[in-house]
Amino acid sequence: MTLPPARGLFLDGVFALFHPPPTVGGGVVVYLPPFGEEMNRARRSIFLLGRALAAGGIGLLALDPRGTGDSAGDETAQRWPVWREDVAAAALWLETAGHPLLGLMGLRLGAALAVDMANPLAAKRLVLWEPLLSGQAQLAHLLRLRTIARRLRGERAEPAASLEARLLAGEDLVISGSVLTAAFASDLRRLAPPLPKTCPIHLFRSREESGEGAGGVEEEAQVTVDRFPAPAFWMLEGKQAAPELIARTTALWSVS
Template sequence: MIPRPDVFFLPAVGGEQRLCLFHAPAGTPRSKLLYLHPFAEEMNKSRRMAALACRALAEAGHAVLQIDLRGCGDSSADFGDSGWADWQADVRLGLEALDARVPGDAPLWLWSLRAGGLLAAADWGRTVNHLFWQPMTSGKLALQQFLRLKLAAEMASGASKGLMDQLKTELAAGRPVEIAGYRLGAALASGLEAAKLTPAGQAGRVEWLELSTREDATLTPVTEQAVKSWQDAGWTVRTQIVQGPGFWSTSEIELAPALITATVEALS
């Protein structure tokens, strides 16, 4: 039986801390994974799925580390005071902590969900494989979608006219904006906007998993183009669409068991 995860706070710069959960397998780990959560409220909606997947991976022999990025979950600081560079530094912290927990040459994976993939797609100075769950290929699009939450909230009052331009003007001036209960700072917005899901660093493996409620679903042309860019850069990419809801955005907490099964099989 797999024990409960080890919950601990990882020291960070300035006396801050990052909440981490380490899921240890029984025996020698087949691989080690660092999980990078999605953006804002999508993180909260995805916690149950992430927890179930971590347990399933640990039961299959993989070591998994979850980390709450700066200003997220139970980690130090406020979301509005966090920047993209802070989150990049947190990934490095997580990788160091994972190395300490799992020494040796077990294959390393960055497992990311949605906008977490934009953070994962960087050169980390070492061989890293990628497990993408429904990755977003454009940070600019991710930011626009997040800002549209404000527009949707204001439409009923008729105050949405010109609001998108106002939000962008505020961010460009270095001032934070309030979106769906989150204070979004300029440093985080600009970093997200500039991020792209493009290959970087030494080529390895990519397991690209997407969800759909349609049985005949296929990858979008944008996704196909992104996959090709990784393949052209020398990465071995496998794509799969599995049945399930977009649990990161549903009104109620939902699960996609087929995604967990496909994930374990992909890494096996």
Template structure:
């Protein structure tokens, strides 16, 4: 693993872009050094959302990363293989390689921070975070799960269903070639069969995650709020198997799926509070 010599190990009050050189290519990273030494030993690895949701979440993720850095907590954002400005196309994306990307990112942080390492995962990143902990025995202090996806098969089905609905509104919606393509393309992103298969086979509702605390951030239209039955079931299951889960419902817009890019101040505040021990 090689890091471009861009002063990425120097504490500075602004984000530092660099490329992490791995065997499978370059990964674009954005390192947000802590603005003060008060909690500079703590660091957070961000695991981004999937496909178009990643783009919708990008502004919110950038704002939260900067907010945490200003609070004295360093953050590393990494574009996984085939995503953002990293090597490859989305069709090259591979679940196993994504895990290796995250392990390399963790190594980068551990080389620079002696204190606590936290995870922050958006949407489908929840499944990546869970596997990172359960399969690779990653030692994590706190985990922040933002609007988490718990079932890969259900998630892919929902994305494909939305694409089918759009295709039906298209004059070519009945074209056999288009219908066939729905199995390998979601919202303009071409997926390999291997990646689809890997995601479909992931579900973490019964997983015990080794962490001091798991924080679940759920954005709702209004407060007070109750979880939908399926998500309440996951919450109850996690409690039963001993996961130290804490639910935070915040009022705001579902920025990961809105037509226009938007942000939520309540979401930012709730997420920041998790890592500043104010949650």
């Protein structure tokens, strides 16, 4: 079977890479990416996932939320309510195009966005890769990255409390080449979406990661937690991928 090629779309300024399902009216999964450089480093794995899903009869719509990637806007456009609107617009586009929304999946901070939009979009399933399910966990991770980067350069590491104070004072910070605005940091502090009770949730964790920001989810009845033997490809330079994770995720969506 010859698969239709992936193609880029602009949905009112929001870029999405669409891996169409091979059949007319086939179902599609919407993918929501991590924040900052993690988004770019995960692109190869997500592209390979899109091809694998298409081979299994399922489409994938991979979003760049506004102010990130190839979408319109600079870092000042990175606001959580705006990103929620972007996801809703993607779901509406799928409906208009005749593709049922099979569910949402997200990596890292994208997992929190998937959780936050599950009920508004009546998602049938959530698949979460190494999720950060609270904005505070994402914020702490970013500040830790900045501290580590300065130490590696032999510079004095500024305490996290000092960095947090600068954000609270309205100052933007550059972290790993990406700008964390004070406004988006404020959004993150308030972010703690509850897990939906209306759909199954499958959570994949790397055996190398501690599961930061996802504590307690195993206690939820609708959550299945699985481990995958892969490096943290979203943090590694080069063409890293996670073939086993991709295969297991594809199989999971195929039985949705």
